[in-house]
Amino acid sequence: MLRLFGLPLVVPVIVAVFGIVAVYGRGGWLNAALGWAGFGAIAPIYGLTGILIAHVFFNLPLAVRLLLDAWTAIPPESWRLANQLGLSSAQAFRFVEWPSLRQVLPGVATIVFFLCFTSFGVVLTLGGGPRSTIIEVAIYQALRLDFDVPRAVVLALVQLALCAVIGGVVLATRRTMATAAGSLLAGARPDAQALGGKIVDGVVILVAVTGVALPLAATVARAAAGPWASLAGDAELWRAALWSVTIGLAAGALAVTLGFALALGIRELRVRRRRPLLAGIVELLGSVTLVVSPLVLGAGLFVLALPVVGRPEVALGLVIVVDAMLTVPYAVRLLVPPMARQAHAHDRLCASLGIAGLDRFRLIDWPTLRRPAGLACALAAALAAGDLGAIALFGTGEVETLALRLYRQIAGYRLDDAAVTAAALVCLAAALFVVVERGVGGREHR
Amino acid sequence: MSIVEVEAVTFRFEDMAMDFTLAAQTGACLGILGPSGAGKTTLLNLIAGFETALSGRIAIDGVDVTRLPPARRPVSMLFQEHNLFAHLSVAANVGLGIDPGLRLTREDRARVADALAHVGLGGLARRLPGQLSGGERQRAALARAFVRRRPVLLLDEPFAALGPALRREMLDLVDSLRRKAGLTVLMVSHQPEDARRIAERTAFVFEGRVLAEGPTAALLDAPPVAELAAYLGRG
Numbered sequence: 311m312l313r314l315f316g317l318p319l320v321v322p323v324i325v326a327v328f329g330i331v332a333v334y335g336r337g338g339w340l341n342a343a344l345g346w347a348g349f350g351a352i353a354p355i356y357g358l359t360g361i362l363i364a365h366v367f368f369n370l371p372l373a374v375r376l377l378l379d380a381w382t383a384i385p386p387e388s389w390r391l392a393n394q395l396g397l398s399s400a401q402a403f404r405f406v407e408w409p410s411l412r413q414v415l416p417g418v419a420t421i422v423f424f425l426c427f428t429s430f431g432v433v434l435t436l437g438g439g440p441r442s443t444i445i446e447v448a449i450y451q452a453l454r455l456d457f458d459v460p461r462a463v464v465l466a467l468v469q470l471a472l473c474a475v476i477g478g479v480v481l482a483t484r485r486t487m488a489t490a491a492g493s494l495l496a497g498a499r500p501d502a503q504a505l506g507g508k509i510v511d512g513v514v515i516l517v518a519v520t521g522v523a524l525p526l527a528a529t530v531a532r533a534a535a536g537p538w539a540s541l542a543g544d545a546e547l548w549r550a551a552l553w554s555v556t557i558g559l560a561a562g563a564l565a566v567t568l569g570f571a572l573a574l575g576i577r578e579l580r581v582r583r584r585r586p587l588l589a590g591i592v593e594l595l596g597s598v599t600l601v602v603s604p605l606v607l608g609a610g611l612f613v614l615a616l617p618v619v620g621r622p623e624v625a626l627g628l629v630i631v632v633d634a635m636l637t638v639p640y641a642v643r644l645l646v647p648p649m650a651r652q653a654h655a656h657d658r659l660c661a662s663l664g665i666a667g668l669d670r671f672r673l674i675d676w677p678t679l680r681r682p683a684g685l686a687c688a689l690a691a692a693l694a695a696g697d698l699g700a701i702a703l704f705g706t707g708e709v710e711t712l713a714l715r716l717y718r719q720i721a722g723y724r725l726d727d728a729a730v731t732a733a734a735l736v737c738l739a740a741a742l743f744v745v746v747e748r749g750v751g752g753r754e755h756r
Numbered sequence: 757m758s759i760v761e762v763e764a765v766t767f768r769f770e771d772m773a774m775d776f777t778l779a780a781q782t783g784a785c786l787g788i789l790g791p792s793g794a795g796k797t798t799l800l801n802l803i804a805g806f807e808t809a810l811s812g813r814i815a816i817d818g819v820d821v822t823r824l825p826p827a828r829r830p831v832s833m834l835f836q837e838h839n840l841f842a843h844l845s846v847a848a849n850v851g852l853g854i855d856p857g858l859r860l861t862r863e864d865r866a867r868v869a870d871a872l873a874h875v876g877l878g879g880l881a882r883r884l885p886g887q888l889s890g891g892e893r894q895r896a897a898l899a900r901a902f903v904r905r906r907p908v909l910l911l912d913e914p915f916a917a918l919g920p921a922l923r924r925e926m927l928d929l930v931d932s933l934r935r936k937a938g939l940t941v942l943m944v945s946h947q948p949e950d951a952r953r954i955a956e957r958t959a960f961v962f963e964g965r966v967l968a969e970g971p972t973a974a975l976l977d978a979p980p981v982a983e984l985a986a987y988l989g990r991g
Contacts, residue, residue, distance in 0.1 A: 655838045658806055663904075664827025669857040677843045 321526070322696025322739055323368070323431035324716045325732045329525030330364050331436075331720060332532050332729075360436035365429065369422045371522055376421070380414040381407070424476045428469075428603035431698040431713075435720055445469045449605045450703055453612055466609040473603055532725070533733035547715070547731065551738055554695045554711040557629055558742050562691030564634035566683055566750070569641025572596045574675075576642075577649050596642035604699035608632050612703060625704040632704075633694035641686035648682050649675075684751020692743040696735060712738065757782050759940045760803060760908060765812035765822075767964075769798055774964030776802070776812075780908075785934060785941040787951030787972060790961035791987055796944040799961060800910045803942070804833045816908060827856070832901035834914040839897035840885040846872065846896045847881040853900035871899040875929060891915075891922045895929070902933055909934070911943040915950075923947075927954050948976050948988060960984045 384406060392402050433447045445465055452462035572592065580589035611628050618624045656674055660666065665674060676683075698713045705714045712735040719728035758779040767774045774795050780786045790796050801807040803814060805826035814822045821829045832853075840849045850868045851860050860868070872881055875895040885893050894914050901909050911930065915923045931954040934941050945951060951958045951972050958972040962983045968975060979985040 656841065658826075658835065659838060659841070661806065661826040662804060662833055663852050663856050665852065665856040666827075673844070673852070673858055674841060678841075 322698075322713055322735055323429075324435065324698045324713050324720075325529060325696070325736055326367060326525060327364060327432055327435045328532075328716065328720055328725075328728055328732045329527075329529035330360065330367060332528035332725065333524045334360065334363055361433055364432040364436060365426050367522060367525060368429075368432075369425060370518060372425075373418050373422055374518070376414060376418045377411060380410050384410045420476065420479045424473075427476060428473065428605075430603075430605055430702075431717070434698070434702065435717055445472070446603055446605045449609050450699075453609060453703060459613060459616070462609050463613060466606045469603055470606050473606070529729070529732055529736075532729035535729070546710075547712075547734065550710050550712045550715045550731075551734060553626075553709055554713065554735070554738055555742065557626070557633060557701070557711060558691040558695030558739075559746070560630045561633035561637065561694035562687045562689075562742075562746055564630060565637040565641050565690035565694075566687040568634065568638050569596070569645055569686055570679075570683060572638070572642050573645035573649050576646055577653050580650070593642065593646065597639040604632060604636055604697070605703065607635060608700055608703040622708040625709050628704045629700045629709070630694070632700035633697050634690065636697075636700075637686075637690035637693055640689055641683075644682045644686045644689075645679060648679055652678050681751045684747045684749070687750045688743045688747035691746045692739045695742050696739045759783075759817055760942065761813075761815040762799070762803065763813045763815075765802055765809040765814060767798060767802060767807060767810055769795070769964075772964050774798060776961075776964075776966055778959055778966050778969070780940055780942055781957070782907075782940055783934075783938050784957065785931070785943060785955045787955030787958035788942060788944045788961055789946075789948060789951060789958055789984075789987070792946075794961045795964045796961050797912055798964075800833065800912050800942065800944055803829075803908075804831050804910055805829050830906045831908040831910055832904050832906045833910040833912065834894065834897050834901065836913050836916060839914065840893055842885050845882050845884060846877060846888070849885065849896055850900045850903055853902075853904040867903050868899075871902045872896070874902065874933075875899045891918050891926060894918075894926060898926075898929065898933060902937060905937070907938070907940060909939045909941045911941065911945075913944055913946065916946065923950070924953065930954060952976065960987070962987070 388406050392406050397405065427444070428446055429444075430446045430450070433444050434450065445468060449462050449465045449469065452458045452465060572595075576589045576592050576596075579585045579592060608628075611632060615624055615628060652675070656678075660670055660674060695711070696713055698717055701709070701711045701714045702717065705711070710718075712731055716728055716731040716735060719725075719731055759782040760778070760780040762776050762778040765774075765776045767776075772793075772795065776795075776799055778799070788796050788799065798807060802809055803816075805821070805824060805828075809822055812822070813820060816830050819830075840846075841852075844852075847865075847868050848858060850871055851858055851864065854860060854864045854867065869878075869881065872878055875898050877892060877895050877899065880888065880892065880896075885896070888896065897914065909930075915926045918926065927950060930941060930943075933939060934954075941954075943950065943955060955972050957970060958975050959966050959969040960975070960981070960983070961967070962981075968979070968981050968984055970980070975984070976988065979988060979990065
């Protein structure tokens with residue numbers, strides 16, 4: 311189930327949107343079921359309803375994972391003690407669980423808020439026009455639909471300021487967060503045998519799982535029934551796939567190169583020069599694109615490249631740069647801790663043997679950091695291949711990725727074609743992830 | 757003749773001011789004893805170049821090395837742990853002692869194999885350090901010190917984690933390497949019997965200073981200073 315809840319984190323946004331439309335949209339599973347049961351159709355998916363459903367779909371699993379970490383962080387001794395003292399469920403919650411959850415709840419809430427605040431694909435696709443729009447999408451509309459650059463710049467600045475504030479809160483509360491899956495070997499709780507608790511738990515879990523699993527299942531089902539035959543020979547689909555792969559690989563390579571360089575710089579400052587403050591600042595700079603939303607970054611580059619922005623090769627380059635920049639923070643996050651550990655273990659030895667510069671990179675740093683580097687590269691590649699923000703902003707007739715194509719198909723209600731594109735995109739992103747991680751990271755030692 | 761000369765070298769570590777003066781005879785083994793926190797490891801780090809003296813002078817083989825980086829000083833050092841790169845084979849770890857870029861000629865490889873055979877790791881050249889026992893790992897590090905051909909070998913309690921029999925075996929190995937290659941060995945230890953086994957002379961370090969120095973047996977049998985007597989438990 312934890313695996314299932316991990317899926318929305320990696321499935322490209324636009325694919326998930328498709329899944330949600332397939333379940334909750336007109337002619338979707340839900341309305342079909344309601345019609346069969348004799349009820350009228352529910353409100354249309356486009357607009358606020360759809361946006362909310364989609365964001366719950368994305369963020370519920372994330373929140374669950376983050377909160378689960380807090381739960382597993384409760385020491386087993388606490389549960390043993392609670393058992394011994396015979397605490398009731400409510401008492402156990404109050405004295406054992408709540409103190410642990412209270413530490414992470416604000417952080418989880420801000421992260422989810424921030425993600426919703428800067429979400430682009432969902433609102434663009436399901437927003438249904440200017441009535442339900444947010445700044446992020448408004449930037450896009452100003453640039454692509456109205457060609458109103460000054461307006462886009464103002465919007466971008468507003469968004470930047472708001473993001474900085476929220477991002478600051480996220481970073482400030484981040485300390486208590488660890489996103490490791492954690493072991494579920496928590497001690498037995500005193501009310502583990504209570505029937506009532508089990509029923510409540512069961513219902514909650516069922517609802518949550520259904521909410522997450524249904525759209526994914528719908529995507530698979532629709533794709534399986536999609537018009538594969540006619541689309542398999544579709545040159546446009548293949549070309550879009552090629553663009554997605556190109557952008558994914560280039561952005562992945564760029565992100566991991568930048569991330570590696572930043573991590574090396576941070577290590578140099580922190581460990582060798584003993585300047586932890588400066589190292590912290592560099593690390594923060596590396597994370598800056600976490601709080602700069604994609605469209606703000608894109609708008610900036612758009613304005614910079616204004617005279618040539620319509621040229622396909624420029625568009626391609628800009629998409630790669632934006633996608634890479636957005637994933638650099640993950641690369642930094644993945645590389646800095648193992649690099650620090652490695653420096654701790656090897657610095658003295660390297661100094662005494664005179665291993666430095668390229669020799670050090672070739673013999674020591676690369677072999678030991680290959681795996682996290684591969685993971686970072688794979689993550690960046692998969693995210694970039696499935697990203698809609700940058701490509702929607704810069705995409706042209708020639709440069710259309712699978713994600714952009716899928717968006718256009720959903721917007722045009724061509725859901726059967728969209729199903730095939732969605733499936734292709736998921737497979738492609740997954741394949742990119744696996745191939746890049748193996749290719750760059752190498753096989754596991756021992 | 758003294759190969760290592762430490763003259764009025766000062767250093768500050770947290771609250772402790774240190775001031776060392778010490779000399780080691782060419783081709784001999786000098787034991788360095790003292791309680792934990794006395795500055796034994798710092799003394800070795802100063803000689804090896806991992807710490808830089810605030811004032812004073814360190815000369816090795818007649819050359820002033822006070823400001824030189826570790827790799828350019830004619831010393832090899834064995835640490836308590838992390839002596840090997842875990843992702844490189846034993847042979848590669850030893851080979852790094854010949855060339856820090858691991859560009860080895862055929863003769864170099866032969867030297868590596870020779871050194872490994874010497875420390876009793878002949879058949880384990882292709883293993884990774886994780887597949888070796890603690891004693892075998894330190895043997896590999898000794899083999900590397902051997903191929904580096906630096907005249908001074910510094911030991912920072914590399915055998916402290918080993919059992920008594922194994923430790924004695926390793927000390928004897930160090931002793932035989934020293935005689936064979938004409939090395940000078942400076943050995944930090946907690947155990948007076950380590951010094952008795954292989955060190956001709958011993959220095960006693962206490963609170964950042966060398967309080968006493970002399971032939972090992974004489975020093976340990978009749979402590980010239982009260983602090984050493986207390987350290988040995990003969991107050």
